Amino acid sequence: MWDYTEKVMDFFLHPRNVGEIKDADGVGEVGNIVCGDAMKLYLKIAPDGKTIVDAKFQTFGCASAIASASALTEMLKGKTLEDAAKLTNQDIADFLGDLPEEKMHCSVMGSEAFQAALKDLAKKRPDLNVPVPTTPEEGEDRVVCQCFNVTEAEIRNVVKTNHLTTVEQVTYYTKAGGGCGGCKDDIQKILDDILGKKSGDGGEAAPKPLTNLQKIALIQDVFDSIIRPGLKADGGDAELIDINGDQVVVKLTGKCAGCASALQTLKHWVEAKLREKVSAAINVVEQK
Numbered sequence: 538m539w540d541y542t543e544k545v546m547d548f549f550l551h552p553r554n555v556g557e558i559k560d561a562d563g564v565g566e567v568g569n570i571v572c573g574d575a576m577k578l579y580l581k582i583a584p585d586g587k588t589i590v591d592a593k594f595q596t597f598g599c600a601s602a603i604a605s606a607s608a609l610t611e612m613l614k615g616k617t618l619e620d621a622a623k624l625t626n627q628d629i630a631d632f633l634g635d636l637p638e639e640k641m642h643c644s645v646m647g648s649e650a651f652q653a654a655l656k657d658l659a660k661k662r663p664d665l666n667v668p669v670p671t672t673p674e675e676g677e678d679r680v681v682c683q684c685f686n687v688t689e690a691e692i693r694n695v696v697k698t699n700h701l702t703t704v705e706q707v708t709y710y711t712k713a714g715g716g717c718g719g720c721k722d723d724i725q726k727i728l729d730d731i732l733g734k735k736s737g738d739g740g741e742a743a744p745k746p747l748t749n750l751q752k753i754a755l756i757q758d759v760f761d762s763i764i765r766p767g768l769k770a771d772g773g774d775a776e777l778i779d780i781n782g783d784q785v786v787v788k789l790t791g792k793c794a795g796c797a798s799a800l801q802t803l804k805h806w807v808e809a810k811l812r813e814k815v816s817a818a819i820n821v822v823e824q825k
């Protein structure tokens with residue numbers, strides 16, 4: 538059984554905005570029932586041409602897919618197209634008070650359904666000046682994961698938006714790599730490209746591994762120069778309590794202490810930054 542927040546359970550058991558909008562202005566459909574998850578999102582735009590007055594969804598998926606779609610429609614209603622276009626999958630997870638990392642692909646499916654609905658809206662209503670998502674760079678629309686039909690552009694987008702550093706995380710966020718596994722080397726190459734590493738034979742020699750002292754000093758430095766200033770900007774703070782191999786013990790303080798999104802802050806900000814700057818093996822745990 539997954540460890541869902543109360544809000545996820547509420548939005549799953551009492552889903553908001555389920556159904557179809559017959560005269561929708563924009564419709565976005567993503568996923569594939571054969572692969573296990575699919576979502577269709579309907580948007581209705583106000584006569585002012587700027588505000589989303591209604592949003593409904595139909596989905597074939599698990600509890601977190603239903604909760605994510607339900608949350609997304611609640612977030613969209615009443616927003617201007619301009620503001621709504623800035624929403625990311627992380628905003629959906631935040632709204633729900635976090636999703637298990639293994640289920641983040643449900644939030645990604647929600648944001649992709651919305652992007653598809655925006656594209657459809659732009660096509661049907663060229664008069665509206667819809668903020669259309671950028672089209673993939675040449676060649677990035679190739680399918681990397683045949684099992685789940687995931688393109689390179691989708692992987693790149695999710696890695697950048699969510700600061701992912703490992704193939705396992707890419708699988709959690711997109712499902713790519715979660716079937717036969719034949720695409721994992723390709724996903725690693727995309728990650729290496731984004732993170733600025735060399736991969737494969739013939740690349741530059743791997744950097745010398747850090748000594749324990751170097752690793753501790755680097756973690757402290759990243760903690761003081763990047764992580765704490767980021768938390769302080771939102772009224773929070775954190776203390777570095779201990780470092781034991783790759784395990785980093787952190788205590789959240791200020792507004793972050795006891796916050797409903799504490800786990801998410803630890804994983805998606807503190808851990809993600811340490812993985813990016815120090816080592817992909819870092820695991821951050823909270824001291825309450």
Ligand code: FES
Pocket residue numbers: 681682683684685713714715716717718719720721
């Ligand atoms: S091709 Fe990606 S898991 Fe099979």
